[in-house]
Amino acid sequence: MxxxxxxxxxxxxxxxxIVQLLVDECRKERQGFEPICHGLxxxxxxxxxxxxxxxxxxxxxxxxxxxxxxxxxxxxxxxxQNINLDLLSDITHTSKFYLAHTFTECFGSSPIxxxxxxxxxAAKELLAGSNFSIxxxxxxxxxxxxxxxx
Numbered sequence: 087m088x089x090x091x092x093x094x095x096x097x098x099x100x101x102x103x104i105v106q107l108l109v110d111e112c113r114k115e116r117q118g119f120e121p122i123c124h125g126l127x128x129x130x131x132x133x134x135x136x137x138x139x140x141x142x143x144x145x146x147x148x149x150x151x152x153x154x155x156x157x158x159x160x161x162x163x164x165x166x167q168n169i170n171l172d173l174l175s176d177i178t179h180t181s182k183f184y185l186a187h188t189f190t191e192c193f194g195s196s197p198i199x200x201x202x203x204x205x206x207x208a209a210k211e212l213l214a215g216s217n218f219s220i221x222x223x224x225x226x227x228x229x230x231x232x233x234x235x236x
Contacts, residue, residue, distance in 0.1 A: 097137055104130055153178040153185060154192040161197065165204045166228040171197060205229060 108126045111119045157174045174197050175182040189197045209227045212218055218226070224235035 097133060100133060101130065104133075151188050151192060153180050154189045157185060157189055157197055158193065158200070161201050161204055165201060165208065166226060168228075168230075169201055201228075209235070 104126055108123055108130075111122050111126070156178050160174065160177055161169060171182040171186060175185050178185055180188075186196050189195075189200070193200060195203065205227045209223050209229075212223045212227065216223070220235070221232045224232045227235075229235035
């Protein structure tokens, strides 16, 4: 199992206070302690994500479904690999038709379009900031060939 360590020095007092409130609520188990703990945990997650410049997948107005979030995260982390809708549906344990539909609703583009945009974005960065050849950039960003990349 992998663990991450984050330094939260600049907001240590805020984190300590919230954790102390959380522990206190859990120990005393007064009426309504569960929603309070849930809320305090949400506050902690948001503060940690701000402190570490990370983004959280939330379930607010967009109602991002778990399957869509899993597929997006997989694409973001593995865009250089050979990814297709069948693979994403296997990973999310959904049908590819359901995944394509819900992903488009959640993010405004199909999973494969999102993948192409992700690859193009990475390629643009490499084109602007490296001395790699077009062929090297095409392969390193997941495109099957230089001609497809072009």
